[in-house]
Amino acid sequence: MASIIMNHHSFSTIAAYLGLAASLAGPLHADPSAKIEHGRYLVEQVAMCADCHSPRGEKGAFIVGKEYTGAPLGFAPTVPMPAWADTAPFIAGLPNYTTEQAVKFFVTGERPTGVPVRPPMPEYRMCKEDTEAVVAYLQTVKLKF
């Protein structure tokens, strides 16, 4: 009987240590679904990537099922801007980027081709953790199509 009690006690001690270890295990995004969820939040609620990258129907509402498939911009600069891109490209799933290239792009603003991205694409300078979350989320977006 005593040994059973001992076992139970050691089990909960170990479980407590494991729980502590998990909570101390550094990176915020040890859990991949939490990382994707954080990316979704940044893309859809903070950076508003869809504003430019998702096509809209006649009444201005986003076309459901076509999110992040690229769109002509519905606005133009009021002063001359030689390097102005009037179309936001397809970014669903980030097909032209490896994870590493995409992370670099959002941290430095540098494309893998070396061709600088034109305005009005914001030159984001996200921290590495946010960048990884944004990339992870965008890579899942392709699954919708």
Ligand code: HEC
């Ligand atoms: C204000 C409009 C706008 C917003 C907001 C915006 N983009 Fe862009 N984005 C553009 C335009 C326009 C381009 C094309 C630039 C060019 O052709 O040089 C572009 C280019 C890109 C590219 C390069 C694609 C390629 O083919 O190399 C990526 C990746 C990208 N955007 C991702 C994002 C993400 C992710 C967000 C949100 C975190 C975002 N963009 C927000 C307008 C925008």
